[in-house]
Amino acid sequence: MKAKAWETESGFSRSISRYRYLAEDLRMPLRKERINQSDPSKTFPTRTLNNLVTENAPLQAPISVEPESRPRGEPRKRIHLASPIIDAEMKAAALSALENEMMVMGESVFKFEEEFAQYCGTKYAVSTASGTAALSITMQALNIGHGNEVITTPFSFIATANSIVHAGADPIFADVEDSGINLSPSKTRAKIGPKTRALIPVHLYGHPSRIDEFHDIAAETGLRLIEDACQAHGAEFRGRRVGSIGDAGCFSFYPAKNMTVGGDGGMITTNNEELADAARSIRDCGRDKNSKYYHGRIGFTSRLNTVNAAIGRVQLKRLEAWTQARRWLSERYRQELENVRDVILPPLERSTEKAVYHLFVIRTKMRDQLKKRLSDKGIEAGIHYPRPIHLQAPYRQMYGYTEGAFPLSESLSNEVLSLPIFPTLTEDEVIRVCEALKQSLAP
Numbered sequence: 001m002k003a004k005a006w007e008t009e010s011g012f013s014r015s016i017s018r019y020r021y022l023a024e025d026l027r028m029p030l031r032k033e034r035i036n037q038s039d040p041s042k043t044f045p046t047r048t049l050n051n052l053v054t055e056n057a058p059l060q061a062p063i064s065v066e067p068e069s070r071p072r073g074e075p076r077k078r079i080h081l082a083s084p085i086i087d088a089e090m091k092a093a094a095l096s097a098l099e100n101e102m103m104v105m106g107e108s109v110f111k112f113e114e115e116f117a118q119y120c121g122t123k124y125a126v127s128t129a130s131g132t133a134a135l136s137i138t139m140q141a142l143n144i145g146h147g148n149e150v151i152t153t154p155f156s157f158i159a160t161a162n163s164i165v166h167a168g169a170d171p172i173f174a175d176v177e178d179s180g181i182n183l184s185p186s187k188t189r190a191k192i193g194p195k196t197r198a199l200i201p202v203h204l205y206g207h208p209s210r211i212d213e214f215h216d217i218a219a220e221t222g223l224r225l226i227e228d229a230c231q232a233h234g235a236e237f238r239g240r241r242v243g244s245i246g247d248a249g250c251f252s253f254y255p256a257k258n259m260t261v262g263g264d265g266g267m268i269t270t271n272n273e274e275l276a277d278a279a280r281s282i283r284d285c286g287r288d289k290n291s292k293y294y295h296g297r298i299g300f301t302s303r304l305n306t307v308n309a310a311i312g313r314v315q316l317k318r319l320e321a322w323t324q325a326r327r328w329l330s331e332r333y334r335q336e337l338e339n340v341r342d343v344i345l346p347p348l349e350r351s352t353e354k355a356v357y358h359l360f361v362i363r364t365k366m367r368d369q370l371k372k373r374l375s376d377k378g379i380e381a382g383i384h385y386p387r388p389i390h391l392q393a394p395y396r397q398m399y400g401y402t403e404g405a406f407p408l409s410e411s412l413s414n415e416v417l418s419l420p421i422f423p424t425l426t427e428d429e430v431i432r433v434c435e436a437l438k439q440s441l442a443p
């Protein structure tokens with residue numbers, strides 16, 4: 001009897017199209033062909049990472065990013081929002097890990113953790129399967145859970161709040177700074193109550209939050225401080241890298257981030273040995289140290305795969321150069337857009353800060369119209385995020401939030417527009433985006 005194809009055509013397209021947003025985010029084409037088991041000559045239509053994701057343009061800054069599959073000088077037809085880089089060394093590292101190491105908890109995982117800790121300036125780093133897992137495992141390692149509250153911002157990716165719920169605690173929101181994008185320390189202080197156990201400021205878009213003030217509040221009130229650094233690899237505050245200032249820092253390696261592991265992944269950074277040990281156990285089924293089938297905790301299977309760690313190690317080597325490129329490109333955007341009416345530029349860095357421009361986000365009341373007009377001109381812009389977390393369905397339902405609860409976050413959601421930024425974007429492309437933006441603003 002002929003084997004039954006394991007997916008019907010309609011089933012396959014349905015499951016693929018459900019994830020279309022990911023392809024758009026990561027510039028990967030989705031093809032409709034299905035796996036045809038009756039004709040083995042037709043192979044699985046893998047997403048062509050090597051062609052598209054490494055389609056790098058020459059860098060204008062003194063940085064080397066390899067390789068180029070697009071002829072030099074030939075302009076991109078469409079300028080995408082992000083463009084993750086997977087180069088030849090990363091592919092070789094992945095293959096070598098696959099051939100020579102244990103697939104789970106192989107040597108590359110421990111080396112990556114060691115190197116990431118060193119990069120952030122912490123004693124320990126514990127890898128996880130995602131940034132969300134890094135956040136919720138950190139809370140669990142700190143014994144934060146049922147009956148506890150954790151204060152955070154409603155203006156972030158939803159995972160920040162989800163991680164609190166995953167840990168069993170309740171998220172309490174405080175609005176953003178009066179003229180900023182990050183959580184306000186004074187509004188946070190006003191929300192502290194008897195059930196509060198931790199604060200989670202987010203270094204949104206790669207801009208450091210007022211982490212010194214949060215540090216003081218946490219020290220004064222005995223609360224834990226967890227940095228959501230998922231968008232801020234390498235950002236600095238008073239010369240210290242984010243992730244090294246609070247009790248712990250949590251990072252994401254989702255492919256559109258400033259560095260990736262070639263898939264989902266996360267990392268917890270800390271100087272607290274007890275926290276690091278607990279996190280290592282929780283991400284690995286609650287195992288006791290050096291034991292296989294003795295479990296002192298109820299943990300998760302939330303490890304970073306060895307192949308991903310091997311890719312992450314090479315990405316980490318490139319990170320400083322990529323950050324330099326992002327900062328340089330942001331400066332060019334500022335120069336081109338500084339006097340444009342109806343456009344508010346991203347917050348300037350204070351002298352104590354170094355931002356890493358995960359996103360370059362402007363504010364404008366004409367946001368939706370601009371996004372559409374830019375798209376018509378071949379430029380992809382993004383909205384991070386069109387709905388603040390407290391107005392997302394589960395948070396409305398669980399906590400009864402309604403419009404007007406956090407007015408500054410709500411107006412940001414109506415006005416923010418992310419312009420393309422990634423290390424291989426060229427100066428000419430920045431100018432093209434800015435010209436298109438200026439034309440699109442005309443009535």
Ligand SMILES: Cc1ncc(COP(=O)(O)O)c(C=O)c1O
Nearest residue numbers: 130131132157159160230252254
């Ligand atoms: C601010 C913020 N927090 C948390 C996360 C969650 O990370 P991940 O997608 O790796 O679970 C993200 C990632 O998108 C993020 O941007």
